[in-house]
Amino acid sequence: MRDARAHTQYYVFVDRFASGDSSLGGKNPAALDTTRSDPFRYWGGDLAGLLQYIDYIDKLGISCLRISSVFEQMPALALDRGRLSAPYHGQWIADYRRLEPHYLPREEWDRPFADRNTVFDRLVQACKQRGIRLILDVVCDRSNPGGEGWVPGEIWDDGSWQSSTENDTFGWYRRSSYREDEGTGDSPVRFQENRASFRKVMREVLSDWLARGVDGYCFDAVQRLPIWFWQELTACLRLAHPEVSLCGTATARGGWEEAAVDFANQAGMRLMDAGFQRRIVESLCWRDAGGFRRIAHYLDRDEVFEDATSLVTCLENEKTPRLLSQGMPKEHLLLALTLLMTSRGVPCIFYGTESGLHDDTERGNDPYNRPMMREFDLDSPASRALSILTALRRDNLAVQRGHYRTLWLSDDIFVYSRVYAEDRVVVALNRGGAAKIDVAEVPLSNGPWVDVLHGAGVFVHEGQIVDLELPSGAARVFADTRHREHVGTRVLCRLSGYSSRFGESVVVTGNVPELGQWDVEAAPRLHYVNRNLWMGDVYFGVSRGKRVLYKYAVVDERGSVVRESTMPRAADVPQESGEEWADRWG
Template sequence: MTGQVVIPSTSELGQLAINELDFREEVIYFIIVDRFCDGSSDEEERAGLWDRGERQGLYDKTWLQWGKYWGGNLDGIIQNVPYLKELGITAVWLSPLFEQVDDMQFERAPMHGYWTKDFRRINPRFIRHDDCNTLERSHTLADLVQALHGAGIKLILDVVCNHSSPDINGVKGRVYDDGELIADFYDDKNNFYYHHPEITDWEDEFQLIHGEMAGLATFNEKNIDYRNFIKSAIKSWIDVGVDALRVDTLKHMPIWFWQEFTSDMKAHRADLFMFGEYGFGKPWDARTVAYANDTGMSILDFGLCDAIRFAFSGSEPGGFQLVNDLLSHDHVYKRANELVTFIDNHDMPRFLSICPDERLLELATVLLFCLRGVPCVFYGTEQYLVNNTEGGRDPYNRPMMEQFDTNSQLFRLVAAMSQLRRTNQALSLGGCQERYISEDIYAFERRYRDSWALCLFNKGEERTITLEGLSLPEGPHHCWVSGADVNVQAGKLESLHLGARSMHVLAQAGPRVCGPAVAVFQLNGVDTKPGEHLVLTGDCPELGEWDLTRAYGLEYVNRNTWIAEVPFQQTAGAILHCKFVILGSDGFFQHENLTSRRLLLPPSGRIKFDCVWGSH
């Protein structure tokens, strides 16, 4: 029968579609569980039932001994879900929840979560005293998942595949699988570990992969039994409601391992989003770029973090030029707009420790929300949380969350910018064009389809400037953050007065692409020339049925990235064949050098396709 739509079997789907969660519109909030909120009841406190570990003495309820547990737990997060929702958070990244070695080394307990004892059990110090710490039976964990999902907030689990625990009182790397001992560094019958010395040369590939960091027992990823174990353990967390993974120490395991790991995780849950920690990686470092592009997951953007911190603190010369220069390298990434961006985290002094000016923290945070990538807020930043002991280095960058003030200026700014990102796709999907740059002043436009934003920051003294070459509509515009009104005439903002340490965000959201099924196509690997643009053509009405005059246009993001959201109605739920074409202003066109792409569309909802020019 001609014209019949053939729906492939389930076994074919993985070859045809990528159904990964699109995190580009998300706002992440990173919580160190032990330092966020103690949700224990008064009765538990009085009875001393908050000390739930095997060994007593690892808690310090005075919050003076920085290496010990301070009492933050999952109930504390559950109680503050309304706070997170009002802040505009859409995804919560929790420090590792795995059961830890219940002991101390050099006056430090593993409150951070990176000395895993059992990958299938929860740290009992984070759950209720009468609860079970196995995944399937923990009521506390189930309540957390329900509370977050009920508020429309995704749960991101921090996972550690590179190492277990260091030597503590003669025990090292002793790992259990739901209570059953399966590995012991000092009795390594199953060959779960490498046994190489500490890393001394951080440029040596062999040492990075095989050597130890800080004495941590380093897993042997060549061992298939280890790989099967760690993948199975992480899948069990996905099964209880984890929506995305943050992956620790990405640079210390080979790319082939992460490719296998990512493939298996996404085979288990097709829409799983993953991002990894490639510590202090920069876009001009080839190894950083390889891990960002070839592991199947995104990475944390340490390069942008450094540029913003240097720009505001003045610890490196250049000011805002440092940020603009960093962004000029975006073309090296396949998915620069999915890098997870931040200005501080648990491994560096907080922003206020290196730049002790709350107004500049406000400017830096709003700038983070205006730039490409998925913004991540470190817990307490919205409350100006800081401790400057020893320069604010670890562990003093992890103070207890002391207040939950929904009226703080930075709380309100984060909430406003979160709403703006959710409503204006220019900030999540659009390209970026610099309009004015100096050491103290930075102005840029973001644009996607009919959505646009003009973002302007002055970290110095008051100034008057003129912005030219703007593509904003004529007339008055209202600023989202300052409340001021400005007037655009003939593509100019003439004699614009900038107060000292001020910012303006002008924005307008256009209509969103709608349809029974919407596919987001992102294309990399093509370097276009001025006057050229990209279209998508194919064998369906929505893509012009191979007629280039009716093909679907893509939006420019950077010189290596184009993007389009395509609504499908007639072809929803069917297989389509398509390819990308470069069109020039002189009638020139160039097709991809492949037969065609064969893709499966869902009958409804959204799907994303990440493509490389000329490659399936």
């Protein structure tokens, strides 16, 4: 597994981002709405348009671009919550090895998978040149619903017919009921995950796209398939492609639902933290009692996850109304972005969030939460702040991994710190009227400190800030980022499953010099993140490229040592930095 905590994701809905080719139209003229008045049709966004604005994304500091599904969709219209809809959302896949014609120049339609001379491949290369990882949205649990001239579940493989619900030669489809209006139950085009042949094809397809240059996937509606399916898929993909990035989204009501926590802890991939996004809405859009207390209390319970720092967090997504459609004042957009970018987890920015993009039709619910991108302004206050915060996340380990602590909290004011090794960050947010507060237990050294966003200054003395001025809507970020000089290959060791007690520390020891050669006193120490999580970097020199043995031990304040009761683990030290060894106390 690769450490992705320094990344900032940007999620683009391809059809609603930018149009770069006016000749596009797709195979069914009825599926395209050139007036962009029917949100259930294609609006003309394409891969050429996305490529045209790749520098905009790069200058925001984005290091991971996630895009909606670009696989070829069925050309027919079908009912979506009672209305005829085109598959602009990418959910009704017809061929996993072909690209959707609506996103391509006409001359690139129907090209075989082996053809690498497409606008998609040019996008892949543009991302690699800028150091941006490319993530594709994928639907694994279902096919397409069919429509006029198109049989339900009709699916092809690189242009060759495979199956449909009417001629299900491989037994890939379920046979059960579905209520389309509620989206519950089993869809008539839901795949049968128990079919080994279906799982084999899915693994092969996803592996082939990785070989084509894609860096990972975000899987939709992961709750519709059992965890064992995702464990198998994740393990197989990582075996062939160790650096692959994998994430899942679920339509859960909150992060504490048992199924969501189980998935995050057991599936082997990151989970989009729906609970975090919901608390953001409650904290910044609702004006009733609670305010910032809601998100603070949510973060206080991070220990329920094996690793809360690897969850993917967002302010907005393709399934929920935009913040401004839910009542958040636009002037509080900076508060929301600052909270997202400095909290634990891997932040994901939905396209247009940085410009306050929204459409309040029908209260901004899907599909009105997916308007056409209107602004690409790098000089707006929110865009400038985002570029600063992406750089801070990239460089500051406290932002990536640090222990979270609330320093000052009310409905309207939220001050918190994060600490990791020598790195520190202190964040102050004010959604209410102008205020002046005293903050204690500030983990910054004595002296003046300057807000990285606006240049406002404070003075820290013996862990206190006296008379911290917070204008209405203010966001302040004070960061201490230490530049580290290390030699060797860096591996992040992560340990969960041990309930820490005050005064204890955790070390990782093993059979090589970099791990102390089984001497606990010489072993590298990990850093406390929360009661269930410790992390630390180990730098390998002479052992780089070798297979090593290691295990963890706990040392209390008196020097007493408790070692894991399991056999030592074996792992291959990589040649390059960035790998993560994720372990559970045993």
